[in-house]
Amino acid sequence: MPEISRRHFLSSSALLAIGGGLCASTFNIEALAAAPKTQHAVADVLSMSDVQIAKESVVVQAAYRVIVDAAKQLHDSALRSTTLAILENPAPTIAKGNEKEILARLQKEGFIDPARKEVFPPVKNPEQSPQPFWSAPGSGYASHHAYPGGLVTHTALNVVSAQALVKNYMDVNGLTLDYDAAVGGEILHDLHKPWVFAWQDGHSCRKELQLAATGEHHVLSIAESIARKVPSQVVVAQACAHEHPATPAGEKLVVGWIKAASIIAGVDPIKSGLLDKSGNTLPLPRRIEGWVVHLADHDFVISSSACQWTAAALVKLAKENYELSDAQQLNSFRNYVMSNLTAMRLYGILSSQGEKAFASEVARVVKK
Template identity: 30%
Template sequence: MKIFRFPLLVGLCLSLLLLVTPLQAQQKQYTLVANDIVNNSNQIAPGAGNNDAIKIAQKSPLVQSAKNFLVKQTEQIQDINLRTATKDAIDNPKTCITHRANLTDSQKRGILQQLLNAGLINTADDSTFPGGLIAGVFPPVLNDGSSCPQLPQPFFSAPGSGNNSHHSYPGGLPVHEAFNTLSSLSFGNNYRLIYGQTSARGLPVINPYSKLKSDIFISDDLLLAAPIWHDWAKPIVFQWDASGNEFKELNFGGNGTTDNYGASGDSRTGGHHIIGLAESMKRRLSPEFVITQASAHSAPTLGNEYKVVNWLRTAAILAQIDPVAQGYLSIDNQNRLRLPPVRQLKSFDITKTQTNLLAEYALHNLSDADFVLSIPAITIDQELLQQVAPVFGYNPTNTTTYIKQFRNPVLSYLSAERLFIIYGNEGINGVINEVSKLKRQKII
């Protein structure tokens, strides 16, 4: 198999034999991490607080209605392969993590070495991330190493992001995804209404209130499933510890300095994004879908194609596939990996000056932007909840009890966004009145 030797792209087409051949120096580092395992360092076993989070999320009407909504949405996907895979991923409690199937510790070390060789991971993280790089790239799962590794918690109990960030409470993930899925579909509809209607003369018109059929194609399948798959790995990455806090997330997918085809650039991103892409690739979902999914954290526009390319490269290494052979990437006339021409993009080679781009890539990226409000909502709410906690008999300085019995249930049942909006309109007393609903029903 030909190996392409150009900046940051070494190793993409390495054989699986190389995947299990780490350098001697790196073996030493992994030995140190193995010693940490003996010393009970965290994030090397499924979270001790996962079951507590499951119990909260199972009883929250908000969380369960969000989960049920997402399952019903998946039934609207027309492509049978995408529909089956997506429903299995979020609604099957025994769903298999296919990119982790039968993966040995030796193979994991080999994959890490390939990522290092390709400049897609930072060696400094091995000594600072809990459990080392191997715990960040391969977070603990159930039945690890078997033919069917499984999620350490169900989709519905995971948070939407890390500690103190958006939707960071049990069940925040389905709530986040319910919003993002509706946003994604709405963006598609808005583009159809504004850019896809024509009058009787055959010329474009804007009439958002009409029932004219759009004459441009934007795939609802991609817009519906991409947000769900983008965050699918959060039950793996954001597990719960015994205190009710979350595991840390490793950022990778670049080295942080020379990621733009050897030039200055930083394509590192949250591990959930890469791990979810690896799973989609391993399940052989279509290139146009996987690239849409990959565009969540950055659309491949305005000079950012290299980021999406690097995330696809990284995911392909995790999935142990050749991304060019499977159609997820292509090689341009400068021997660089680029986004491939899908649909009719292959009718003209535009890659000398532009990126192979579908509208769905950018629309999915736009739909993932609720963090602009959701992050400040939760950071403000956390101060408010600490302030009102004594009213309900909780001491914020008793951290574990406060988080597990007050903070997490309040946010899982009410949501940070709802409390934030109530606070803006009704003040701190409005927050107290809202939380009092949970007190009256003996939820807290």
């Protein structure tokens, strides 16, 4: 993938795209969240599926468009079409591999619990994602962006953060970074969350298991990128989302994720350019784009707590103002409200304006 010079970058559509991404699309999401909405009666909310909730949410759909627009701006045409295909249908094609053999190899290398009997979350059809990219939660139900469409509000913020970091490193340090590795790696970094965090009966999502000492979505997402022939420098940057290689301990983790993902995808990570020829480090010298992906994924630092605090406040409000008490109904209420207003926006209102303003904001989208 060709790198772009600073001059080329500044004169290219990439900058316009970044400007558009930061100035138009992002603010557009905020404007949509702030605009008046159609209110649903609480009884209607309780009958909606989680996919339906995300489909109706203008905020979620706008966030998805930000990501798709960013994918359309990737320079490498093969990466661009692969990324757009994944956003359209993040199918778990890696599940077509021989699961028993993969499990045995992962267990031999110590990457997976010896008691595990399977590697993959449930798969009905490896050619079809269990849900659209835009309806998945951003993480586990007790973590960040845990509502229908949370994955796209999380990824949209990350992607515009990565775009801005690429630009800022250029402006401040004169760095020439590989735009596709930094932004493409960010777009793809959580691609298998629709599979790992499939919605369950009761309106919470599947509980994630560990793989190679991190949440399985990370390794499965890296494996899917490898299997779909995403360029190695993009995959390496993507692999740095959960940790960066500046310390021996940090690099060991990233190398482990790449090795585990390579076993799943059935490739040799050294021959594929994913690791240095020693097999113990990332390709040397270590590229900066991985740090961009890692730093831009740090929305979770506040958003995890904000989501949990907002969820607790919504449950209290649902009980006091909407006379709900059943656990499943409380999940539906929470999913609908957060999907339309976002957990971060709601927590911003709760933390700066208090419970009354928080209740008024919720009342904009749901009535008794």
